[in-house]
Amino acid sequence: MYKKNKVILSKILPQIQKDGLQNIIDGKSIAAQSGATFENHSPVDGELIANVAKSDAVDIDIAAKAAAKAFKTWRKMPHKERRNILYAIAEKIEAHAAEIAVLESYDTGQPIRFMKKAAIRGAANFKYFADKAIDAPNGLSTPDTEHLNFTVRQPIGPVGIITPWNAPFMLATWKIAPALAAGCTVVHKPAELSPASATLLCRLAHEAGLPKGVWNMVHGFGESAGKALTEHEDIKAIAFIGETSTGSLIMQQGAPTLKRVHLELGGQNPTIIFEDADLERATDAAIFMKYSLNGERCTSGSRLLLQRSIYDKVVKNLIKRVQNIKVGDPLDPDTEIGPLIHASHQNKVISYGEIGQKDGAKLVVGGGKPDKKGCYVNPTLFVDATKDMRISQEEVFGPFLTVIPFDTEEEAVDIANSVKYGLTAYVWTKDSARGHRMALNVEAGMVWINSQNVRHLPTPFGGVKYSGIGRDGGEYSFDFYMETKNISVALGNHSITKLGV
Ligand code: NAD
Numbered sequence: 001m002y003k004k005n006k007v008i009l010s011k012i013l014p015q016i017q018k019d020g021l022q023n024i025i026d027g028k029s030i031a032a033q034s035g036a037t038f039e040n041h042s043p044v045d046g047e048l049i050a051n052v053a054k055s056d057a058v059d060i061d062i063a064a065k066a067a068a069k070a071f072k073t074w075r076k077m078p079h080k081e082r083r084n085i086l087y088a089i090a091e092k093i094e095a096h097a098a099e100i101a102v103l104e105s106y107d108t109g110q111p112i113r114f115m116k117k118a119a120i121r122g123a124a125n126f127k128y129f130a131d132k133a134i135d136a137p138n139g140l141s142t143p144d145t146e147h148l149n150f151t152v153r154q155p156i157g158p159v160g161i162i163t164p165w166n167a168p169f170m171l172a173t174w175k176i177a178p179a180l181a182a183g184c185t186v187v188h189k190p191a192e193l194s195p196a197s198a199t200l201l202c203r204l205a206h207e208a209g210l211p212k213g214v215w216n217m218v219h220g221f222g223e224s225a226g227k228a229l230t231e232h233e234d235i236k237a238i239a240f241i242g243e244t245s246t247g248s249l250i251m252q253q254g255a256p257t258l259k260r261v262h263l264e265l266g267g268q269n270p271t272i273i274f275e276d277a278d279l280e281r282a283t284d285a286a287i288f289m290k291y292s293l294n295g296e297r298c299t300s301g302s303r304l305l306l307q308r309s310i311y312d313k314v315v316k317n318l319i320k321r322v323q324n325i326k327v328g329d330p331l332d333p334d335t336e337i338g339p340l341i342h343a344s345h346q347n348k349v350i351s352y353g354e355i356g357q358k359d360g361a362k363l364v365v366g367g368g369k370p371d372k373k374g375c376y377v378n379p380t381l382f383v384d385a386t387k388d389m390r391i392s393q394e395e396v397f398g399p400f401l402t403v404i405p406f407d408t409e410e411e412a413v414d415i416a417n418s419v420k421y422g423l424t425a426y427v428w429t430k431d432s433a434r435g436h437r438m439a440l441n442v443e444a445g446m447v448w449i450n451s452q453n454v455r456h457l458p459t460p461f462g463g464v465k466y467s468g469i470g471r472d473g474g475e476y477s478f479d480f481y482m483e484t485k486n487i488s489v490a491l492g493n494h495s496i497t498k499l500g501v
């Protein structure tokens with residue numbers, strides 16, 4: 001498998017290096033109008049992947065106008081046709097799954113064992129929302145005695161979608177599929193640190209028969225291309241995934257044009273294990289939820305809250321397991337942790353090793369980086385931490401787990417809620433009433449009881465507090481990408497007050 005992945009990479013990389021990563025606007029691959037490019041390097045070995053279009057407000061303006069023009073016809077396309085196109089995109093993704101997984105792995109450093117599923121999940125997102133397209137306009141009827149009221153949902157217009165570097169392919173499909181199913185057209189600005197799969201995805205969509213202008217993809221930096229997208233008059237809403245501080249900027253930038261915003265932001269999520277839990281399953285899930293996807297995962301359980309009576313036992317097991325995690329080339333199917341996205345992020349994660357020790361927590365595994373080329377860090381485990389330490393409060397976004405002891409349920413809730421974030425929480429207990437109480441009392445948009453994060457597409461996805469505004473998934477996505485219009489029809493000759501008689 002490892003060899004096969006390397007062969008796939010050797011086939012696709014030279015072409016990308018030769019062509020560069022261009023924008024796709026109105027169905028055409030084009031360079032930034034200024035001709036500017038920036039370099040994208042792999043975190044695996046520092047190799048140049050491609051020169052990428054360095055777009056600015058001019059390119060965004062062309063893309064937004066193309067999206068506005070295409071909206072006029074795309075919004076009116078019969079559901080069946082729209083559904084068929086979205087299915088064709090899913091099939092294209094499936095047919096190119098191996099290529100997508102290898103490219104994504106090499107561009108982001110995410111292990112191939114997870115990226116293989118990312119391509120398949122991307123296709124599933126398109127199929128799921130394709131099937132829902134027919135019901136997207138449905139509304140409610142709220143009759144009164146003299147009027148019949150009913151609502152319809154209509155696509156809001158061209159939308160901007162801005163995605164982060166950690167799981168670019170999957171997250172782009174997660175946002176773009178419902179937007180297209182709703183009848184919106186799209187300008188997508190992928191992250192500058194992992195732009196490769198966005199170009200491939202948009203190209204596949206056009207090969208699948210997507211009309212030109214419906215999905216436009218513009219590369220570039222956040223402060224130029226991203227900012228211009230959030231400010232553009234023709235763009236009616238911004239769906240954003242990224243850091244909390246960027247989310248705040250996006251609200252400010254979008255305010256003058258009254259943008260609707262959906263923000264999926266950072267997290268410092270707790271996994272809470274009570275003494276009566278199935279400790280083997282709970283430990284497996286706690287390790288998976290922090291050390292999978294390089295720990296660069298918004299929903300990861302970054303704080304492990306352990307009840308004191310089981311603390312030593314679980315910690316002993318954790319130490320053994322974390323020491324065993326295999327760090328290596330992400331294209332190797334045996335690899336569990338690959339390199340982080342970029343040297344600056346690698347240094348940030350490593351710096352938290354010193355911060356944790358200075359604050360008085362105990363470093364029991366890892367810290368620092370292995371002696372090899374690439375943006376690798378050692379899987380890191382801190383124990384005996386307290387809720388107010390920086391490693392408990394801040395989003396480290398790496399393979400870095402902070403363990404905190406607690407005595408009572410009330411204390412567990414207090415620690416869980418002591419951070420500014422509120423994306424997910426994971427509760428492990430065999431006491432069903434306690435599990436439900438915890439779910440109601442923790443401040444999070446999503447809670448799993450006796451489970452790791454298992455995504456079910458119709459369920460609402462999103463956070464509270466500094467983890468975001470709004471929800472994705474099923475109907476929730478259509479609420480964002482569509483406007484609800486009320487239509488009121490008089491049923492007879494109801495009274496009308498006469499003025500000026
Ligand atoms: P980031 O905020 O730095 O960048 C995200 C995107 O925003 C990029 O495309 C970037 O170019 C763009 N951007 C930056 N400044 C902008 C501006 N002023 N205007 C418009 N666009 C701008 O985030 P990142 O470092 O790429 O991603 C990691 C973060 O994403 C973490 O905090 C993680 O928790 C979060 N995340 C959240 C979710 C979720 O669903 N809640 C999912 C994945 C990642």
